[in-house]
Amino acid sequence: MARPEKHVLICAHSRDADDPKGSCTARGSTPLIQAFSKEFSERGLWGKIKFNTTSCMGSCEHGPIMLVYPEGVMYGKVQLSDVNRIIDEHLVGGEPVEALKVPKDVWD
Ligand code: FES
DSSP, rough: OOOOOOOEEEEEEOOTHHHTTTTTTTHHHHHHHHHHHHHHHHHHTTTTEEEEESSSSSGGGGOOOEEETTTTEESSOOOGHHHHHIIIIIITOOOOOOGGGOOTTOOO
């Protein structure tokens, strides 16, 4: 397998509805994962960019959380309306989307 240019990780962790931490699934990660998968297929990105779901990455309150390597950029509160922007500007264009990064005290 060829080494991917980037690796995208999206949290798909869930917790009980009454858990005060909540989860990325409760905050909308499932439709987000589906939207990225669809765009990856339509744009033929699977060979260049690896995409996986993960368990909790520890920043639940900023979820849905998404992490992009090799840059180590963490995005938070990612919405469906952000999918094309992240793909166009960062995953394809190479420039992280500053406005969608988690606050600096979480992880820059
Ligand atoms: S549940 Fe996604 S970061 Fe914790």
